[in-house]
Amino acid sequence: MRRFLPVPGGHPRRMRLLDNTLPLLLNGYAWLPGLRRRAGSDIVHTRVLGQRAVGLCGPDAARFFYDEEHVARRTALPGPIKSTLFGHGAVHTLDGPAHRLRKAMFMSLMTEDTIGSLTDHTLAAWDETVSSWPAGRDVVLFDEASRLLTRAVCRWAGVPLSDADVPAAASDLVAMVDGFGSAGRRHWRARLARRRREAWLAALITDARRGALTAPSGSAIDVVAHHEDVDGRRLEPRVAAVDLLNVLRPTVAICWFATFMAHALHRWPEHRARLTGAADSGAKAFPDAFSEAFVDEVRRFYPFTPFVGGRAVRDLSWRGEPIPAGALVLLDVYGQNHDSRLWAEPYRFDPDRFVGRRIGAFDLIPQGGGDANTGHRCPGEAIVITLMRVLAHRLAGLDYRVPEQDLTISLRRVPARMASGFVLRPERVRVSPATGSRSV
Numbered sequence: 001m002r003r004f005l006p007v008p009g010g011h012p013r014r015m016r017l018l019d020n021t022l023p024l025l026l027n028g029y030a031w032l033p034g035l036r037r038r039a040g041s042d043i044v045h046t047r048v049l050g051q052r053a054v055g056l057c058g059p060d061a062a063r064f065f066y067d068e069e070h071v072a073r074r075t076a077l078p079g080p081i082k083s084t085l086f087g088h089g090a091v092h093t094l095d096g097p098a099h100r101l102r103k104a105m106f107m108s109l110m111t112e113d114t115i116g117s118l119t120d121h122t123l124a125a126w127d128e129t130v131s132s133w134p135a136g137r138d139v140v141l142f143d144e145a146s147r148l149l150t151r152a153v154c155r156w157a158g159v160p161l162s163d164a165d166v167p168a169a170a171s172d173l174v175a176m177v178d179g180f181g182s183a184g185r186r187h188w189r190a191r192l193a194r195r196r197r198e199a200w201l202a203a204l205i206t207d208a209r210r211g212a213l214t215a216p217s218g219s220a221i222d223v224v225a226h227h228e229d230v231d232g233r234r235l236e237p238r239v240a241a242v243d244l245l246n247v248l249r250p251t252v253a254i255c256w257f258a259t260f261m262a263h264a265l266h267r268w269p270e271h272r273a274r275l276t277g278a279a280d281s282g283a284k285a286f287p288d289a290f291s292e293a294f295v296d297e298v299r300r301f302y303p304f305t306p307f308v309g310g311r312a313v314r315d316l317s318w319r320g321e322p323i324p325a326g327a328l329v330l331l332d333v334y335g336q337n338h339d340s341r342l343w344a345e346p347y348r349f350d351p352d353r354f355v356g357r358r359i360g361a362f363d364l365i366p367q368g369g370g371d372a373n374t375g376h377r378c379p380g381e382a383i384v385i386t387l388m389r390v391l392a393h394r395l396a397g398l399d400y401r402v403p404e405q406d407l408t409i410s411l412r413r414v415p416a417r418m419a420s421g422f423v424l425r426p427e428r429v430r431v432s433p434a435t436g437s438r439s440v
């Protein structure tokens with residue numbers, strides 16, 4: 001169905017544009033690619049949430065989008081997304097020097113040593129979790145991964161969390177991601193989860209500032225608690241909590257990729273042996289090109305971020321098409337990750353496409369494009385890649401069966417989530433001679 005109606009004269013400014021919010025909610029990841037396909041163009045004009053919007057796709061579009069002279073973020077994110085996914089006052093909503101200073105705080109957490117330490121916490125949590133699984137009884141990988149990632153990231157971040165409190169915290173951190181793209185019950189669950197967790201972390205940050213909580217030096221809670229913004233003042237406890245959540249929440253969201261990796265290993269088991277061939281002892285032990293290629297292909301192939309958005313800072317034009325000041329500019333992430341001009345046979349899962357390939361800063365954009373230090377590209381990409389590599393290795397080495405279940409991943413649901421959460425049945429428990437730990 002055509003969603004924008006050209007009027008005589010054909011100029012996009014003079015088109016009568018129908019609001020596309022409902023088709024967006026109904027079609028999810030296929031919405032922008034569908035609009036572009038029907039328009040036969042990498043740029044489409046539409047309306048969402050009653051506002052003028054322009055959808056763009058491709059590496060050139062990404063380069064255009066990530067230029068601060070073109071697109072700003074301050075007023076672009078709708079309230080419902082701030083109240084669920086990102087939080088009010090988040091770094092995602094800043095521009096210019098305020099953005100760069102806050103972003104530097106996130107980037108300071110991304111050193112080789114800190115990522116190595118988070119990886120070690122994750123491997124330890126994985127081993128603890130797996131050794132608790134009774135052989136022969138089904139477990140849901142999505143739930144297990146969300147809990148072990150919660151335990152690992154909280155230990156790493158200096159956020160005290162007892163084992164008994166892990167399931168509730170994991171469930172809230174997952175809910176904030178799960179509910180941002182929907183309008184009903186999932187959305188309200190996400191709002192409640194955010195409110196609860198912001199209050200929890202704001203209190204911990206206040207404690208860390210007055211010395212009532214010992215925050216290990218350089219830990220995420222310590223860095224966020226003592227960060228000074230452009231006005232030279234510490235963040236309001238509630239805003240500091242938002243930023244700390246913007247480390248914890250997306251790290252736990254790697255559970256989505258864990259189930260996608262399990263799905264890929266189930267559908268294409270030939271990759272398993274190549275992953276288990278990698279060495280097995282911590283963060284720096286995965287130098288092989290294949291595990292990185294596998295992880296990149298999972299991030300490209302499976303649906304997670306549908307698009308990213310900002311607002312045109314002035315009247316602009318892209319490839320001769322006008323984009324009026326104030327229009328929403330949406331960069332089609334899912335569409336670009338499945339564009340046959342960039343990726344041969346894009347709907348074929350093929351990690352080898354990445355072996356030996358140099359990836360440009362605007363080519364593979366599941367976590368945004370450009371330079372994370374200066375732009376809005378995700379600062380956590382190195383964490384995601386490293387943790388996915390070690391989890392891929394652990395998963396590939398597990399001995400389990402995949403019982404009958406619904407492995408559907410609907411592109412209509414944002415964020416996409418496997419219907420069953422990937423149920424696996426551990427086959428047998430064995431003890432690792434090197435560590436003495438039990439594994440399945």
Ligand code: HEM
Nearest residue numbers: 091092246247250251253254305308367368376378380383
């Ligand atoms: C589950 C895997 C993840 C995915 C799919 C993901 C995806 C993204 C995307 C698409 C963006 C927006 C880019 C843009 O607006 O142009 C983003 C931004 C961001 N991500 Fe991630 N991310 C993930 C993990 C992480 C992790 C582990 C962290 C932190 C440790 C993190 C922290 C952030 C922050 C703070 C921003 C805002 C950056 C800015 O506005 O400058 N993310 N992420």
